[in-house]
Amino acid sequence: LLLAYDPVRRLARLQVSLERAAVNARMLYEILDTVPHQRDLPGARQLAFSEATVEFRDVRFSYGNGEEVLKGVSFLAEGGKTTALVGPSGAGKSTIISLIPRFYDPQSGVILIDGQDIAAVTKQSLRNGLAYVSQQAYLFEGSIRDNIRYGRPEATDAEVEEAARLAYAHDFILAQPQGYDTPVGEQGMTLSGGQRQRLSIARALVRNAPILLLDEATSALDTESEAAVQKALDQAMSGRTVIVIAHRLSTVVNADKIVVMNEGLVVEEGTHEELARRPDGVYARLHNIQGGFLELTVGAAAT
Numbered sequence: 001l002l003l004a005y006d007p008v009r010r011l012a013r014l015q016v017s018l019e020r021a022a023v024n025a026r027m028l029y030e031i032l033d034t035v036p037h038q039r040d041l042p043g044a045r046q047l048a049f050s051e052a053t054v055e056f057r058d059v060r061f062s063y064g065n066g067e068e069v070l071k072g073v074s075f076l077a078e079g080g081k082t083t084a085l086v087g088p089s090g091a092g093k094s095t096i097i098s099l100i101p102r103f104y105d106p107q108s109g110v111i112l113i114d115g116q117d118i119a120a121v122t123k124q125s126l127r128n129g130l131a132y133v134s135q136q137a138y139l140f141e142g143s144i145r146d147n148i149r150y151g152r153p154e155a156t157d158a159e160v161e162e163a164a165r166l167a168y169a170h171d172f173i174l175a176q177p178q179g180y181d182t183p184v185g186e187q188g189m190t191l192s193g194g195q196r197q198r199l200s201i202a203r204a205l206v207r208n209a210p211i212l213l214l215d216e217a218t219s220a221l222d223t224e225s226e227a228a229v230q231k232a233l234d235q236a237m238s239g240r241t242v243i244v245i246a247h248r249l250s251t252v253v254n255a256d257k258i259v260v261m262n263e264g265l266v267v268e269e270g271t272h273e274e275l276a277r278r279p280d281g282v283y284a285r286l287h288n289i290q291g292g293f294l295e296l297t298v299g300a301a302a303t
Ligand code: ATP
Pocket: 063, 065, 069, 087, 088, 089, 090, 091, 092, 093, 094, 095, 096, 297
């Protein structure tokens, strides 16, 4: 009986991952392409960034189908620190990330950046302060240079190269037939998964935004590319406020704060040491049973 249902479940999962990919792509485009004065409240101000602290206060959200996906979420992501969101599939982690650029607005509660309600500022000033790196490394039709510059169209060639250096992409770019002018995208040359990711990290870095939203990749790369991508991410994360949907155990363990989500609620928060020590805690339990959140989330996405 279970076997008979399997193809249906597989299809349902495929549907979810396609939707997820579409949301990721739309989010990337929306963050990069904000038209000035788009759907802002009358009298909306510019968001003034200082520490780049992000705070959720009792945020409730539904996609409009009656199901409440966030049921009163509160947490503080301190400026310059890394906050990891963990929890089972469907807990609401991606939804939290998509509320920050105001891809959607909550039904109640507030989201504050440096004490300013993000609903009361211009979308452009909000999104100028955000960079987003998704699981999929999207490349657009154009040259490598164009693809990095897409992160900030007014960036100079020197700034594009600096971002590529920080993202450990400069050397492989120079090894391409036309260097930074090599065409990529569907018509262009094929890059490895790790190279594509480093280009998308360079695109985020060229924005030089104080807040980085990161949806960590679940698909494994070979060890060498993995190490290069991790170094690029470490650069992108350094000195920024990072909110990451964490799939790697190392990201979770090294985070300044872990926010454990379950069914639309924050059920625990603290550092790895603090949470792992609680004998009856959700984190400690999941960590012991699953050998880490890596398996927990990857397992759900992979089958
Ligand atoms: P995962 O790790 O699987 O991505 P998650 O913790 O990120 O899970 P969300 O993607 O935020 O969880 O999903 C929370 C709930 O909202 C789920 O029940 C999901 O089905 C639902 N949901 C997500 N996106 C949408 C959407 N665009 N429209 C309707 N429901 C959605």
